[in-house]
Amino acid sequence: MEDPVSSTIEKIKLQEQDKEAKLKEKRELEATIATLNKAIREAAAHAEKSEQGRENLTQSTDSLRRQKMLEECRRDALSAQLNSLKNELKVLQAKSSTEISKVWQMRSLFCKEVHNAADACDVWTLLMKPGCAEPVSRNVQMKAEMPTGSENENRLQAAIERRVKSLTERDRLATEPDNGEEFLRSYVKPNGFLRILRPFSTEIKESEPIKFSTSQAAKRTMPSVFRNKNIDSMPWYQPYIVVTSVAVFLIYFCVLREENDVDQEFSKTLYERIKGLEKEQLLQSYKFNKEHGHSVIEIEKRLEEIKAEEAKLAV
Incomplete structure (x- = not known):
């Protein structure tokens, strides 16, 4: 009786082990499937993002291509305009050179005419x-007779x-x-x-600047501001009185005068004017020194003194 029971128990154990192995395999398979599904979803999302990025890149390349075409058109237009301006400049230079040569020719002719007129x-x-623009000409009369010696002299x-x-x-x-x-x-x-x-x-040329050094304004002299014109009218004792008055005032104000409440207000520190400011700054310094490993002995002493002063005031 014991052998069948033991064999049955062993069979039951084997079945349970098989069930556990199958469950374990099933769980592993489900975990693998879940992992694969997750990887598939991530791959699909990544593919969508890549597709969207490709579309964005395509749009940006199209816009850049259109902008490039516009810039090329503008460059061609500007180059054509520049060439036309260069041609106009060449024409103007040739015209100006011809006009300048004409002006010089006219000037030479005018100088010759002036020389001839000056000789006559x-x-x-x-x-x-x-007084008038026309020059006075000489009255030269040709005589048929030859001049005598006295006339020549x-x-x-x-x-x-x-x-x-x-x-x-x-x-x-x-x-x-x-x-x-x-x-x-x-x-x-x-x-x-x-x-x-x-x-x-x-005539004055209005297109040219007027030189100050050669104008009438440069010849005008202004009187000195620091020159005392009425120095003789000042009494001889005036400087002594002024110096004595200033010395007396300074001696009284700086040496002899006692301090009042206004002077005491000037001597007060910022900690005395704002209550609790010194304690707050000491606490901040105490925290900073503790964090950085510095000495806090003097800060603790001053805090104890402030606490004693506050206790006295409270009593």
Whole structure:
């Protein structure tokens, strides 16, 4: 009887072990399936995120491509505009060079005409301050008869006098720049006579700045502010009285005067004005020194003194 019972018990144990093994395998399988499902879900989410990122990248690349095309169009337009401006600049430079050459030609012609007119006019009349724009011409009359010796001497003497007068006037105008330099624009011929190039215009050029050093404003002198014009009217004892008064005031205010409540208010510290500020700062310092390993002996002494003072005030 014992053998069948023991065999039955063994069979039951084996069945239970088989059941436990199967349950264990089933649980492991379920755990593996759950892990796989989780990994699948994560992979799907990652795939969705990758797809969304790919779409965003595609949109950004499209927008950048469009922006690049716009920038290329703008660059082409600006380059075309720059080329047109360069061509216009070249045309303007050529035109300006031609106009400048024309101006110089006109100037040379004008100088020649002025020289011719100066040779045909009286030098003394041109040296005078011009009252009209037209030069006074010489009255030269051609005579059929040949001049005599006395007439030649008179003409020579008159020419010498005119030459001396013109040289004197030239020197006078050169030494007076404010009055005569504006009307003297000449040079000396090899024979010593003056040749007038052109009368000078005294008009002010508004487009050019006025130089201060050569203007009338630079010649004006302002009186000194620190100069005492009435120094003779001051009595001789005034400085002594002022010094004595100031010395007496300073001696009384700084040495002899006793302190009052206002002076005592000035001598108070911030801890005396704000109640509890010193204790709060000492507590903060105590906490900081404890955390960083510093000495707190003096802080503890001061805290004990503050506590004793507060206890006295409370009593």
